[in-house]
Amino acid sequence: MYKITDYVSWVGKTDWELPRFHGDEYSIFKGSSYNAYLIQDEKTVLIDTVWKPYAAEFIEKLKSVIDLKSIDYIISNHAEVDHSGALPELLAEIPGTPVYCTKAGIANLKGHYHEDWNFVEVKTGDELDIGKHKLKFIEARMLHWPDTMFTYMTGENILFSNDAFGQHFASELMYNDKVDRAGLYHEAIKYYANILTPFSKLVKRKIEEVLSFNLPVDMICPSHGIIWRDNPAQIVEKYLEWSDGYSENQVTIFYDTMWNATRRMAETIAEGILSVNPDITVKLFNSSKQDKNEIITEVFKSKLILVGSSTINKGILSSAAAILEMIKGLGFTGKKAAAFGSYGWSGESVGLINEELKRAGFALINDGIRVLWQPDNDALNRCFDFGADAAKSI
Ligand code: FEO
Secondary structure: OEEOOOOEEEOOEEEOOOOEEOOOOEEOOOOEEEOOEEEEOOOEEEEOOOOHHHHHHHHHHHHHHOOHHHOOEEEOOOOOHHHHOOHHHHHHHOOOOOEEEOHHHHHHHHHHHOOOOOEEEOOOOOEEEOOOOEEEEEEOOOOOOOOOEEEEEOOOOEEEEEOOOOOOOOOOOOEOOOOOHHHHHHHHHHHHHHHHHHHHHHHHHHHHHHHHOOOOOOEEEEOOOOEEOOOOHHHHHHHHHHOOOOOOOEEEEEEEOOOOHHHHHHHHHHHHHHHHOOOOEEEEEEOOOOOHHHHHHHHHHOOEEEEEEOEEOOEEOHHHHHHHHHHHHHOOOOOEEEEEEEEOOOOOHHHHHHHHHHHOOOEEOOOOEEEEOOOOHHHHHHHHHHHHHHHHOO
């Protein structure tokens, strides 16, 4: 337990070992945490719990600081199992304790655990008086599940934002003013790019709605990672930027290659881009060798992406195809793209990549470039010019 203020303590679990999240869909390199918070006012309130594998440890630690029977209310800001996972064991010890959540939260918790707990449905504007403070509930539908809500604590001016503003970043330093800023922002933008991008319109609208309430916010306590206590508005401003067709002056090239022909194309295309504008950040990734979520993060930052694959069995190499599938679901907006690839005879890959990019909402800048077998000097010159033209398109 770590005291955050006189009334609020962190009672979550830091998961230093977590390698993947959402099954295999999200890579974790800096660990994560499941942040649960205990409020001790005239009433005792628990906000969220931890992932199920840590339920017993969570409850044991909670028991070492309070009598579980003293918990008056449980707030479930979000039903996903990384935050609700300890509810079954906890409520087995304190049956009947009210669980405050949204209507969708009730449905989702019932769907996960098939228990008819003492649910209390709340909506935006509802309040819970806990003594010297009040808790105000704000529905945050699709940030990132239908059930998600925020809880705001008056007096302490804390926004418990659940997944929003979170990061998969484990640190005993707890607070944004104590950890490495670049590392923190990398994890925050990776989280946004890979999890929240599909809901960007709703993110923008929700933040504008919350800002219209004019609630003072001294601290944002998300359900993963670091707490924003130094100028918490900074991450809100970042979310407003990220949710509004965000891009930097960057081109990302990702490709897969069988015998290096497509790799040589990629590298020459990059040289062509930089020949036109050396200030553009150009990043190259072999999608079979590098992490897909990191590549997605770089795609999110880019004005233009170039996607390459050799043709195999009339198709695209599987690592490039997997990232194209992810991109399609994420719904990036306002980005341009083009395809490239080597082939030996049939040469379908470029056409197929074009189709995938169009389906993903990217504006194609041309029909792409193909090279038969290994590129000779003429082919490399064509790739260089392709890169130069790509640079001029942004
Ligand atoms: Fe961290 Fe959507 O759960």
